[in-house]
Amino acid sequence: MEKAISIPVNAKITWLRIVRNWQLYVMIAPAIILIFIFNYIPMAGAQIAFRDYNPIGGIWGSPWVGLKNFDWFFSLPDAWRMIRNTIVLSGLGIALGFTAPIILALMINEIPNERFKRYVQTVTYAPNFISVVVMVSIILTLLNPRIGVVGHIFSGLGLPATDLMGKAQAFPWIYVISNIWQYAGFDTIVYLAALSAISPELYEAARMDGASRLQKMRHIDIPGILPVIVILLILEMSNILGIGFEKIFLMQNPLNLPVSEVISTYVYKMGLLRSDFSFGTAVGLFNSVVNFILLISANWIAKRTQEVSLW
Amino acid sequence: MVTQTPRKKLFAREAKSDILLLIILYTLLIIVSLAVLYPIIYVISSSFSSPNAINSGKVVLLPVEFSTLGYERILQYKPLWMGFMNSTIYALGSGLLSTTLTLLAGYPLSRKNFVGRNTIMIYMVITMFFGGGLIPYYLLLNKLNLIDTRWVMIIPGAVSVFNVIIARTFLQANIPDELFDAATVDGCSHFRFFGSVVLPLSKPLIAILFLFAAVGAWNSYFNALVFLRSQELMPIQIVLRNVLIQNQSFGNYGLVSVEMQKLKMNDLLKFGMIVIGTLPLMIAYPFVQKHFVKGVMIGSIKG
Numbered sequence: 001m002e003k004a005i006s007i008p009v010n011a012k013i014t015w016l017r018i019v020r021n022w023q024l025y026v027m028i029a030p031a032i033i034l035i036f037i038f039n040y041i042p043m044a045g046a047q048i049a050f051r052d053y054n055p056i057g058g059i060w061g062s063p064w065v066g067l068k069n070f071d072w073f074f075s076l077p078d079a080w081r082m083i084r085n086t087i088v089l090s091g092l093g094i095a096l097g098f099t100a101p102i103i104l105a106l107m108i109n110e111i112p113n114e115r116f117k118r119y120v121q122t123v124t125y126a127p128n129f130i131s132v133v134v135m136v137s138i139i140l141t142l143l144n145p146r147i148g149v150v151g152h153i154f155s156g157l158g159l160p161a162t163d164l165m166g167k168a169q170a171f172p173w174i175y176v177i178s179n180i181w182q183y184a185g186f187d188t189i190v191y192l193a194a195l196s197a198i199s200p201e202l203y204e205a206a207r208m209d210g211a212s213r214l215q216k217m218r219h220i221d222i223p224g225i226l227p228v229i230v231i232l233l234i235l236e237m238s239n240i241l242g243i244g245f246e247k248i249f250l251m252q253n254p255l256n257l258p259v260s261e262v263i264s265t266y267v268y269k270m271g272l273l274r275s276d277f278s279f280g281t282a283v284g285l286f287n288s289v290v291n292f293i294l295l296i297s298a299n300w301i302a303k304r305t306q307e308v309s310l311w
Numbered sequence: 312m313v314t315q316t317p318r319k320k321l322f323a324r325e326a327k328s329d330i331l332l333l334i335i336l337y338t339l340l341i342i343v344s345l346a347v348l349y350p351i352i353y354v355i356s357s358s359f360s361s362p363n364a365i366n367s368g369k370v371v372l373l374p375v376e377f378s379t380l381g382y383e384r385i386l387q388y389k390p391l392w393m394g395f396m397n398s399t400i401y402a403l404g405s406g407l408l409s410t411t412l413t414l415l416a417g418y419p420l421s422r423k424n425f426v427g428r429n430t431i432m433i434y435m436v437i438t439m440f441f442g443g444g445l446i447p448y449y450l451l452l453n454k455l456n457l458i459d460t461r462w463v464m465i466i467p468g469a470v471s472v473f474n475v476i477i478a479r480t481f482l483q484a485n486i487p488d489e490l491f492d493a494a495t496v497d498g499c500s501h502f503r504f505f506g507s508v509v510l511p512l513s514k515p516l517i518a519i520l521f522l523f524a525a526v527g528a529w530n531s532y533f534n535a536l537v538f539l540r541s542q543e544l545m546p547i548q549i550v551l552r553n554v555l556i557q558n559q560s561f562g563n564y565g566l567v568s569v570e571m572q573k574l575k576m577n578d579l580l581k582f583g584m585i586v587i588g589t590l591p592l593m594i595a596y597p598f599v600q601k602h603f604v605k606g607v608m609i610g611s612i613k614g
Contacts, residue, residue: 018426023501024419028431031416031470038451038467039438045447059450104343107336112325116337123344125600126351129592131530133548134585137555138350141357147368147578149353181347189604190611213329228611238440246533250556264445271446272537284444292441 049282062278069282078261083241086262089248090240092176098236100184102229105191106221110213121192124185136250139178140165171256175248190232191225198224230308238295241287263287358382358582362575365582381583384576391584393543394550397461398529401546404465406525412470413520414513417478418505423488435472445537452538463538464528464546474520477610481516482509519606522599526592551588555581 018025044059049069051062073079104124111117130138145151145161154161164170198220206216245264252260263283271280303309325333349372356374357365364375385391419425420432442448448467449458457463486509494504510517532548539545558577592599 014426017424021419021422021425021501024422024425027415027501027505028419031412031475032431032434034412034466034470035435035438035472038448038470039442041451042443042447043441044443045450046443048447048450059447107340110333110336111340112333116340120340120344122600124347125604126596127347128603129526129530129596129599130589131532131548131551133532133552133555134589137551137581137585138354140556141578141581142350142353147365147370149349149371151368152371181350185347186603186607189607193608193611212326213332246531250552267445268537272449277446277450281444281446284446288441288444295440 046285048278049285053278069279073283082261082263082266085259086241086243089172090243092172094236096176097179100180101187104184105188109195127182128186132246166255168256168259171259194225194228227308230302230306234298234302237298238291241290354582354585358586362579365578366575381579385583390550394545394547398547401464402525402528405528406521408469409524410520413474413478416475417482420479421482439472458538459540480609480612518602522602547588
């Protein structure tokens with residue numbers, strides 16, 4: 001009996017809170033509507049991956065073809081090459097690009113001189129604000145065998161002038177190293193914040209025990225930022241197939257295309273440039289689903305082993 | 312004892328074993344910072360050199376045969392200025408709309424007595440990890456008649472969930488619920504409270520949200536590449552891409568006449584355009600950097 005009474009009372013209180021705060025709902029409405037239109041409607045639109053899209057039938061009326069588009073994609077030799085390219089670029093990105101800011105942050109954190117610290121941070125954060133277009137054109141000029149510094153280095157070493165942008169094997173390295181140049185500095189922010197949040201008592205205790213800076217780094221700093229590292233790694237893992245379009249697309253040329261074609265650039269070319277909407281959507285959907293599975297598994301593993309997770 | 316050497320001062324309080332480590336760290340960080348600075352200095356120096364010096368690979372660090380020829384020519388390159396103007400419109404438009412909508416969404420989500428806030432958070436966060444993909448998005452924009460209009464550069468991306476989370480975290484920490492409770496005693500509504508208390512206390516947040524959106528709009532080319540067709544709507548990044556990466560010729564605009572001369576000028580003009588395209592951010596860098604760092608810190612607290 002008690003329960004039967006208390007539920008309506010609670011519901012009434014909730015209802016009162018909603019009515020009294022009606023203005024809050026008005027404020028958040030535009031954001032909710034925009035997210036619905038520009039994020040949820042395309043999710044429903046992704047069903048054309050299972051249809052043979054034509055403009056007359058549209059998203060809901062085009063003939064249903066089941067998994068035909070997916071079968072077609074996986075029957076292409078290109079498909080596996082693209083998946084491999086994507087994994088190679090992401091893998092190298094995680095191995096080098098993900099660890100670089102961690103190391104840089106640990107180094108900056110050790111510097112006792114505040115002014116030098118600030119100088120290093122100001123300088124290394126700057127490239128983060130350079131646009132992708134400018135970044136890629138800087139890469140192209142620096143690697144230009146005629147005018148760039150790499151050309152000077154090659155001739156200085158007595159090597160023949162080579163255009164590294166024309167060498168397919170060099171592509172993943174150019175991509176990842178230039179990413180480190182551009183983002184490693186800025187990506188230290190999160191780690192530096194985590195390092196500054198470590199309790200000073202730990203360092204005090206270590207000092208009493210006569211620990212060296214290197215020992216403090218290994219036994220206090222690294223364990224201290226491990227939860228942050230794990231969280232960022234989960235996010236990174238979930239995006240293995242979702243490697244960014246903007247930079248790779250600009251770096252592509254006919255010579256490196258065998259290693260530089262990735263899923264996102266392929267979706268753009270097939271789906272929009274060739275207007276094969278259903279096929280492009282199928283490839284994109286495959287990508288999103290894999291990303292989502294990776295995210296959930298990475299999170300699960302982290303929860304099990306590190307007791308850290310996104311949710 | 313007054314004449315201490317600077318190095319002794321620097322390491323005065325360090326244990327002997329740590330001094331070696333610190334020397335290594337200082338050296339490495341100096342090398343890192345020089346490696347970061349080099350390409351930037353190289354581009355700026357090249358843009359102030361003569362076409363011949365660039366072409367024969369003489370420019371290594373500082374300008375060679377100083378000249379402003381490149382900039383004089385670029386000033387006459389109309390597409391660049393049109394792009395510059397368009398990008399300004401897109402950056403300001405995105406900044407204003409995005410900041411407004413994000414603040415309006417962040418405030419309710421930061422209130423404890425806002426019924427449904429967890430549901431709405433989940434509704435938003437899902438979109439960070441799952442989407443319909445490029446093609447359905449394109450078809451939607453097409454249906455809404457947004458393709459090849461200025462609106463497509465401003466409206467669809469106006470609400471970034473990451474920014475909403477930053478706003479919510481900031482407001483949770485800076486505008487306690489008790490403050491509103493006190494205001495309601497005087498008969499204050501949420502609208503009035505938002506306008507006269509929340510906004511004045513959120514200046515750093517407003518700067519962060521505005522800069523995130525505006526800098527993002529200035530630097531991105533993807534939306535323009537995919538959703539715009541008309542040349543007169545193109546933002547600066549597309550203009551830069553056409554010239555810098557696709558090697559579109561300057562010849563059509565009467566900047567350079569003879570074929571050989573054109574080739575030599577091209578590299579010089581490229582350097583100048585890189586500098587001009589990045590100039591607004593270079594000027595605002597100290598300000599932009601400060602707020603970006605703050606934004607990232609707030610964002611990393613939750614999320």
